[in-house]
Amino acid sequence: MTAARLEVSGLSAGYGPTRIIEEVSFVVPAGGRMALLGRNGMGKTTLLATLAGQTKRHGGTVALGDTELTALDGSGRALAGLGYVPQSRAIFKSLTVEENLFVGLKDRPKTAIEEAYAMFPRLKERRRNLGSQLSGGEQQMLSTARTILGQPAVLLLDEPLEGLAPVICEELMETFAHLAASKAMTILLVEQRIKAALDFAESVVILERGRVAWQGTPAALAAQPETVDRLLGVGH
Numbered sequence: 001m002t003a004a005r006l007e008v009s010g011l012s013a014g015y016g017p018t019r020i021i022e023e024v025s026f027v028v029p030a031g032g033r034m035a036l037l038g039r040n041g042m043g044k045t046t047l048l049a050t051l052a053g054q055t056k057r058h059g060g061t062v063a064l065g066d067t068e069l070t071a072l073d074g075s076g077r078a079l080a081g082l083g084y085v086p087q088s089r090a091i092f093k094s095l096t097v098e099e100n101l102f103v104g105l106k107d108r109p110k111t112a113i114e115e116a117y118a119m120f121p122r123l124k125e126r127r128r129n130l131g132s133q134l135s136g137g138e139q140q141m142l143s144t145a146r147t148i149l150g151q152p153a154v155l156l157l158d159e160p161l162e163g164l165a166p167v168i169c170e171e172l173m174e175t176f177a178h179l180a181a182s183k184a185m186t187i188l189l190v191e192q193r194i195k196a197a198l199d200f201a202e203s204v205v206i207l208e209r210g211r212v213a214w215q216g217t218p219a220a221l222a223a224q225p226e227t228v229d230r231l232l233g234v235g236h
């Protein structure tokens with residue numbers, strides 16, 4: 001699959017009757033790289049879960065290319081080309097690393113798992129280990145690699161660097177940038193490491209209490225240190 005445009009319009013959602021996301025709108029062009037930022041509890045994870053069809057939608061629409069996703073459930077959205085790497089590292093703990101990767105291949109040939117091993121040599125070393133035997137960082141690698149193997153048109157990443165050593169973080173961000181630049185995937189990244197996120201992204205959306213409080217380019221944000229301080233709680 002090749003990268004597709006992601007368009008979110010007036011999206012409101014939450015958990016049961018509780019509204020967390022309010023009237024969120026943005027567009028990520030095909031092959032674009034967007035960072036979704038905000039302080040703790042501002043709704044970033046809820047927004048990604050909503051795009052993946054895993055919360056209660058109260059209004060608005062989500063489209064992937066020409067495909068309207070709004071009426072589809074999580075598996076329908078995955079089939080339509082949406083890849084989601086949740087913060088919870090959704091791996092199968094009773095399967096081996098290799099078996100987990102086979103699940104991610106969908107109908108691709110089994111040899112394609114070498115792509116995952118090239119991305120994360122550590123996973124190759126641990127390929128016969130069960131998911132339950134992996135460290136937190138290794139589970140993060142497995143969850144990310146498995147989703148990328150499925151070649152989604154749009155990739156949603158919720159704090160993919162959590163638990164990873166700095167050198168692996170750098171390589172992984174380069175991999176993500178390459179996937180977007182080669183128009184293989186459109187990428188929407190939630191990340192607490194603001195510098196890494198801004199180095200990666202072409203566009204930024206900042207959430208505050210579930211609403212879009214700011215959107216623009218990393219360069220425009222860098223020119224507004226008071227905005228960074230107010231919405232992200234960090235100075236320059």
Ligand SMILES: Nc1ncnc2c1ncn2[C@@H]1O[C@H](COP(=O)(O)OP(=O)(O)OP(=O)(O)O)[C@@H](O)[C@H]1O
Nearest residue numbers: 015018020038039040041042043044045046047192
């Ligand atoms: N399953 C749930 N049921 C009810 N409320 C929830 C649930 N999960 C999260 N919330 C609430 O939704 C709000 C947004 O949480 P969310 O996890 O989306 O924020 P976040 O920006 O991703 O935070 P963090 O940076 O800490 O991961 C918070 O007030 C949180 O308490």
